[in-house]
Amino acid sequence: MIVRKVVGFLALFALTAVAGCPSALQDARRQARDYCAAQGKEPVIVDSQVTDSVWRGDVASLTVHCVDRNQLRWWLTGVRSEKDPAEEKISRGFPAPVSSEHLQVINAGYYLVHKERPGEIYYWFQLNVVKPFASKVYTQSELEDPEHPATPIRYGYYLNPGDPQTRVIHGPLQKVALGHRYLLKLDVYEDPEHTRLLEHLEQAIEAPFDNRSGCVELSESAKRALSNSLFPPDICGTR
Numbered sequence: 001m002i003v004r005k006v007v008g009f010l011a012l013f014a015l016t017a018v019a020g021c022p023s024a025l026q027d028a029r030r031q032a033r034d035y036c037a038a039q040g041k042e043p044v045i046v047d048s049q050v051t052d053s054v055w056r057g058d059v060a061s062l063t064v065h066c067v068d069r070n071q072l073r074w075w076l077t078g079v080r081s082e083k084d085p086a087e088e089k090i091s092r093g094f095p096a097p098v099s100s101e102h103l104q105v106i107n108a109g110y111y112l113v114h115k116e117r118p119g120e121i122y123y124w125f126q127l128n129v130v131k132p133f134a135s136k137v138y139t140q141s142e143l144e145d146p147e148h149p150a151t152p153i154r155y156g157y158y159l160n161p162g163d164p165q166t167r168v169i170h171g172p173l174q175k176v177a178l179g180h181r182y183l184l185k186l187d188v189y190e191d192p193e194h195t196r197l198l199e200h201l202e203q204a205i206e207a208p209f210d211n212r213s214g215c216v217e218l219s220e221s222a223k224r225a226l227s228n229s230l231f232p233p234d235i236c237g238t239r
Helices: 026-035 083-092 220-225
Strands: 003-007 012-018 043-051 057-067 073-077 104-113 121-131 138-141 153-161 166-172 179-187 197-206
Touching: 073 083, 083 220, 104 166, 104 179, 104 197, 121 138, 121 179, 138 166, 153 166, 166 179
Parallel strands: none
Antiparallel strands: 003 012, 012 057, 043 057, 073 104, 104 121, 121 166, 138 153, 138 179, 179 197
């Protein structure tokens, strides 16, 4: 038996399943996927509970949020931040954002997203231009690869005078270790051949999660900070 009830305006609904075969929790998750898929959306399970009923056996209750696939992402800072209380809790003791004459790190960390599969992790490295360059410059970013540290990931781009920022996104990442600090670098060159270096930045970012098991496991502080942001507490359970 499946019971659905719409709750509020956030497209949250409560779903209850009674044990049979498969288990009540598996059945409830399947029903949640089907319910959201009918709307062209993905389920985010924000709460789950299994209770034992004398009369009905195991009863699983889920609270689910149906959202668009491109909205299934959560920001995890890798540097010290005081932008909001949640980020401040996660980032205590993290490296400070770095800056140079022309650039300042604004966001450096990770996005946890649901794309091809739940729990994909992406680097996000964003710098604002605090002093415009006089002419076009060329950038070379180098990102530490958690899975293959000896082989960094490199991207080349450019900045025109007046461009407000530059950013690098890369993923999905594998073998990220909780508490490890990964290095993101950015070089700025005067020429497209990268022979005349103008500026060099190195930003260390700390990982508030671990995905070496193939499943994202958050630090305790990250779990608490994301508890009110529709983050599924059991990311593996959303597979």
